[in-house]
Amino acid sequence: MSHDIYPDHPPPSKEVLREWCVSNGVFAESGLEICSMGSEVGERGEGAEGVENGWKVVAKRDLKAGELLCSIPKSALLSTRSSSLPPLPMTQPPLVPDQHSSLLHLALCVLHEFRLEAESRWYGYLQSLPREPLGLGLPVFWGEQLHLDGEGKAEQEGEGEDGDGDGREGRKWLVGTEAGRDLKRKEKDGMGMSALTSFYTTHSSHLPATPSHPSPSPLSSFLHAYSLVCTRAFLIDLYHTIALVPFCDLFNHTSTPHTSLLSDDYVCYLCGSLKTCSHDVINNDGVSWRLSHLGDWERRRVEHEVDTVDMRVERRVGNGEEVWNSYGEGLGDGRLLVEWGFIGEEFVGDGLIWDLEDLGLGIAKEEGEEEWEDMLDQLGEGWNERNRKMDNDTNPDVDDNDSDDSDDFDDDHETLLCRQSRSNPHLLNLDQSGRISINLFAVFWRHNSRSTSSSPKAESEHGNLFAALEIEDKTPSPSAEITEIIESIEELEETWHEIQARSLLIEDLTEANDLGHESDDTATHERSTDSKEATMTVRPQIVDVAKRIRKLLQDRLRGMYKSDLTQEQLFNLRDTLRSQDKYQRVAMTLSINERGLIISAMGKWDEWLAEYGASVESA
């Protein structure tokens, strides 16, 4: 599948971009250099073996915190407000300006500017953007063989860019992974391939003919423009909403960035003015309501300075180091791959996630979601309360409000369970340290107690069928339930801690034996047997829940592509991929990493169940 963006134009040029920046008032610190990723020389598309490398920003000298990296006047931003594409006609139903429709609209504007070629105000910038691979390798396009012209008519079918099936195979490896979940969610939320196709089919006729593009552009051109917008646009302010920001979009992502984008967002939403404008309502002090939250000094600044988007050094950058931005906090590889087409293997974010309906408990998404969320909110409160108490007991002098972050259990990565995610307290996840969230434990625990506490009453004397089916509700009150859950979690962790301590003791004794310190085998045996006798007992319900969790992990693993292969076999398989199988390589890496996390978590639950798993049968 090929697009019609800049056919027969020279490759992207840093020099042309630099000249465009200068003539559009863009300031870029002279101590920054745009380099090719993976090699220090060459323009786009000139990497080794013709592989597109992408660009990055590198510091040519030490950069101190506070230094200005770049400053772009808002007049240079490319947004739906600034583009020369005429406003979209009212659609039926109207295009609600949510984030996705804003991306689609901006993509149409970008395609229009591409079609203007050198006539566009942004040509010097747009020519610098990647032109390959089509759709920038975002998984939503992997393996797509869709060919439509600008009017939505099928073009000639043929082998696309990844006609050898790299994309199709790559998609298979995403099944069951976080990226696979994200792709499904996007499709469901109307952000998949079919929604993109239908948007362009509806709106392509709105693109004016240009001297270089008298006919409509193929769908592939729109998809490419859309990918550029998705991977490069920033949220700016109330007027532009999202926009492409020349130069700022050259910084790559890491979870420990040096810089971030700064923009005053409280502009007039009608004309974009930051300084007081004719649309403003003035308060009794003669100040626009819009700017009334600012102090005197700040107000003077906005009234007199050019409105810009800036990036400053927030963490020192050494000479020769790449300067990193962050595309969002806690972005895991699944999300990075789906939204930006790469993985960072930094193992940050919330790990693997389940929805309520994925838990095999027969809970539909809409069914009682609020009730479950209420329970999780109460659990969160109960958990924080417990932490405060624990901290007070161990450290009576510490301020109560500081206690949340300093809890030993929550920060101990060797535990079976982890606290609620900071990004979403309702999340049901397996964290990056292989710990199941207390939420998942609580959902299984509650489901278990509901199904065991509701037992049909014995048939009445008169054989009344309705009376026989009446359910006796022994459900505990919500607060009693949360207390029970927290006590169960503590019980689970204490027993896990005991197992860990015992294996450490055995390891120590074996090591000591190997070194000949305590050569008496009988003594070793006696001590390890002693410690075994210290085993605690647990409530059967905890065992039930542990078994559910173990099964949940196993099911997730089994839902992955080629789930019967061992990690070693997968590594070997990945090693045999051809250099051009880049989608398969990245998808396999993601899948292997997620499998590793599940396997290590399963190992812990197996160890615990080996000790306590039988007690439920005897209960």
Ligand SMILES: C[S@@+](CC[C@H](N)C(=O)[O-])C[C@H]1O[C@@H](n2cnc3c(N)ncnc32)[C@H](O)[C@@H]1O
């Ligand atoms: C905003 S652009 C950054 C500049 C881009 N590298 C370029 O060549 O113009 C975002 C894209 O850069 C690439 N990218 C960003 N961070 C990356 C990273 N840590 N590793 C690999 N690629 C990255 C991805 O292709 C992503 O879609």
